[in-house]
Amino acid sequence: MPNSNVTKKSPSQNNHGKQDSTDQQKNTSNVVRRFIFTLILIALCVGLAYSLSPKTKLDEVPISNVIARANDPNGDIKKITVSGSELKITLKGKDQPTQTSRKDPSGTLYEQGLKNFCEGLEGDKLKECQEKYPAIEYESQSDFWGSFFDIAIIVVPTLILFGFFFYMMRQAQSMNRESLGFGKAKAKLYGPDKKKVTFKDVAGNEAAKQDLTEIVDFLKNPSRYEKLGAKIPRGVLLAGAPGTGKTLMARAVAGEANVPFFSISGSEFAEMFVGVGASRVRDLFKKAKSNAPSIIFIDEIDAVAHKRDARGGAGREDEQTLNQILVEMDGFDNDSGVIVMAATNRVDMLDKALLRPGRFDRHVNVTLPERKDRLAILKVHFKNKPVASDLDLEALAAKTAGSSGADLANIANEAAIGAARENHEKITNSDLTEAFERVAIGPERKSKVMNDYERKVTAYHEAGHAVVGHVLPDSDPVHKVTIIPRGQTGGVTWFLPPEDRSYKSIYELKDVLARAMGGRIAEKIIFGEDNVTTGASSDLKHVAQLAKEMIVEEGMGSETRNLVFPGEEVGYYTISTGKPYSEKTAELIDKEIKTLSDEAAKRAEAVLKANLEALDRLAAALLEQETLEEKELDTLLKGTTLPKSAALH
Numbered sequence: 001m002p003n004s005n006v007t008k009k010s011p012s013q014n015n016h017g018k019q020d021s022t023d024q025q026k027n028t029s030n031v032v033r034r035f036i037f038t039l040i041l042i043a044l045c046v047g048l049a050y051s052l053s054p055k056t057k058l059d060e061v062p063i064s065n066v067i068a069r070a071n072d073p074n075g076d077i078k079k080i081t082v083s084g085s086e087l088k089i090t091l092k093g094k095d096q097p098t099q100t101s102r103k104d105p106s107g108t109l110y111e112q113g114l115k116n117f118c119e120g121l122e123g124d125k126l127k128e129c130q131e132k133y134p135a136i137e138y139e140s141q142s143d144f145w146g147s148f149f150d151i152a153i154i155v156v157p158t159l160i161l162f163g164f165f166f167y168m169m170r171q172a173q174s175m176n177r178e179s180l181g182f183g184k185a186k187a188k189l190y191g192p193d194k195k196k197v198t199f200k201d202v203a204g205n206e207a208a209k210q211d212l213t214e215i216v217d218f219l220k221n222p223s224r225y226e227k228l229g230a231k232i233p234r235g236v237l238l239a240g241a242p243g244t245g246k247t248l249m250a251r252a253v254a255g256e257a258n259v260p261f262f263s264i265s266g267s268e269f270a271e272m273f274v275g276v277g278a279s280r281v282r283d284l285f286k287k288a289k290s291n292a293p294s295i296i297f298i299d300e301i302d303a304v305a306h307k308r309d310a311r312g313g314a315g316r317e318d319e320q321t322l323n324q325i326l327v328e329m330d331g332f333d334n335d336s337g338v339i340v341m342a343a344t345n346r347v348d349m350l351d352k353a354l355l356r357p358g359r360f361d362r363h364v365n366v367t368l369p370e371r372k373d374r375l376a377i378l379k380v381h382f383k384n385k386p387v388a389s390d391l392d393l394e395a396l397a398a399k400t401a402g403s404s405g406a407d408l409a410n411i412a413n414e415a416a417i418g419a420a421r422e423n424h425e426k427i428t429n430s431d432l433t434e435a436f437e438r439v440a441i442g443p444e445r446k447s448k449v450m451n452d453y454e455r456k457v458t459a460y461h462e463a464g465h466a467v468v469g470h471v472l473p474d475s476d477p478v479h480k481v482t483i484i485p486r487g488q489t490g491g492v493t494w495f496l497p498p499e500d501r502s503y504k505s506i507y508e509l510k511d512v513l514a515r516a517m518g519g520r521i522a523e524k525i526i527f528g529e530d531n532v533t534t535g536a537s538s539d540l541k542h543v544a545q546l547a548k549e550m551i552v553e554e555g556m557g558s559e560t561r562n563l564v565f566p567g568e569e570v571g572y573y574t575i576s577t578g579k580p581y582s583e584k585t586a587e588l589i590d591k592e593i594k595t596l597s598d599e600a601a602k603r604a605e606a607v608l609k610a611n612l613e614a615l616d617r618l619a620a621a622l623l624e625q626e627t628l629e630e631k632e633l634d635t636l637l638k639g640t641t642l643p644k645s646a647a648l649h
């Protein structure tokens with residue numbers, strides 16, 4: 001399967017008429033306005049701080065005390081500044097007044113008892129006298145700064161109020177852009193000024209990125225496309241399994257193009273009251289258009305856009321929401337400059353009306369990462385974490401086949417949490433391994449005490465898996481065996497595929513069935529038919545599941561070779577009516593499944609009986625060491641043989 005492919009069913013008629021230069025002018029005038037606004041805001045803040053700042057506190061002294069000191073030839077007063085009835089007293093050796101007092105407003109200081117020693121003196125004598133006694137200065141009462149402060153006390157708060165009001169208006173305006181206003185659609189804006197996600201943050205999926213580069217380019221240079229009469233896609237559908245990075249990818253497109261990104265999730269529509277969904281769609285498109293070029297992103301669109309004809313019927317509310325989306329997309333002008341992106345993990349469930357030309361006519365598949373992509377994703381998620389030199393991301397990438405980007409991000413995060421819990425300075429490889437196993441199976445239950453018998457059963461059970469897997473020629477190599485309980489399991493045997501393979505042969509699948517049986521069979525051989533434990537239940541489920549898939553989906557039965565039995569589509573609202581084939585066919589399928597699992601059990605038994613020594617060796621080593629790694633396993637399993645009865649070819 002190709003990593004990604006784009007289906008261009010029919011290019012839409014969408015041309016973009018907006019000029020780059022107008023955009024730029026709009027941007028510059030925005031910047032200037034922002035700047036001026038910021039200046040005003042700063043000025044207001046300074047004014048506020050100044051008007052509220054405590055003026056240097058002066059000591060208040062009684063007027064009689066001031067007069068007595070001023071009349072004393074050895075007094076400490078240098079200057080008295082009189083302003084109305086207020087006195088400010090500067091002491092000798094100081095530059096600023098430190099004391100204050102009040103005089104009776106009706107009379108002068110002299111009338112209130114101040115002696116005028118220097119009266120009538122002239123020349124040097126006057127100078128001498130003036131140095132000894134305080135200088136009296138009268139300030140005009142309506143002095144500039146005094147009245148300035150009087151006015152400021154009224155004006156500054158008013159300005160602040162106005163400023164605040166102005167600011168709120170601005171905020172509301174930008175809120176309109178960002179969140180479509182109070183109480184309206186919950187769409188979030190990841191505009192150019194929010195934390196930007198770019199293609200660099202999306203590892204792997206090169207083909208999908210390649211496809212989306214075109215969209216980015218269009219959003220960046222609409223006029224170039226318009227000049228050449230190119231038809232621009234209107235809707236892009238991102239399809240892929242959960243956690244493959246669809247949402248991330250959509251944000252990256254907005255980030256690369258540096259345009260506003262309006263996103264809403266289909267499941268949010270589903271929660272809404274009747275009629276609200278449709279009006280939010282209207283709103284969303286209106287906002288996006290007024291901010292064009294821009295991106296509308298409808299995440300999990302399958303929640304509103306599942307097949308309308310599916311039995312049970314889509315809810316009427318969903319139908320209205322979906323219709324409104326279609327109406328809006330059809331109503332796009334050629335120059336609207338808005339690209340609608342949507343994500344789903346169920347393309348097959350989508351209403352076909354959505355996929356018509358002029359709507360979501362462009363499909364980008366976002367796939368589960370291959371090994372090299374997994375490595376790249378892990379690198380992205382360890383980029384800003386302190387890591388020890390032994391951290392082996394390659395090894396983790398190798399053993400995480402089938403994991404999504406979200407799974408890998410989760411492992412990276414768990415590793416960091418684990419390292420912190422263990423007080424490591426850096427994330428070590430053992431933190432990473434622990435995180436992987438914790439995510440894959442569940443946390444180790446070190447505290448659970450198994451009694452000796454349980455441990456022995458577990459050791460033989462896991463050794464059984466390992467021996468069968470090792471001996472059968474088409475099985476993946478055994479990577480690690482442990483009898484440390486983890487999650488719901490008593491022990492684990494890991495097999496490691498040497499590389500990612502998209503296709504598996506019947507031989508390989510039959511070996512998988514046999515090695516899954518290996519645990520239960522080992523218990524049976526060692527402890528007897530009636531002493532087998534419940535420890536094999538998940539193995540048996542796995543066998544049943546895989547055998548069924550082989551028969552029903554892959555045409556791998558012996559009598560039914562190359563025949564498949566597709567079941568009925570089970571969708572959100574489809575009520576299963578049971579098997580779409582006859583009773584006889586059902587019986588045949590069951591028989592084929594039984595044949596496969598019986599064969600698996602027989603092969604496992606043959607292998608184990610032929611290699612009892614190796615089984616004992618492995619179980620003993622497990623009881624002693626609890627965990628065995630690949631190298632130790634290789635040594636312990638040397639000399640095992642494949643009995644004829646277990647060979648397929």
Ligand code: ADP
Nearest residue numbers: 202203242243244245246247248377405406409
């Ligand atoms: P989806 O929308 O397909 O379910 P998301 O975009 O929500 O997946 O992905 C969830 C998280 O998984 C992302 O936030 C990111 O941390 C991580 N992730 C998924 N795919 C990738 C990728 N290709 N590169 C880096 N991180 C990824």
Ligand code: MG
Nearest residue numbers: 246247299343
């Ligand atoms: Mg998502």
Ligand code: ZN
Nearest residue numbers: 519535536539
């Ligand atoms: Zn098992």
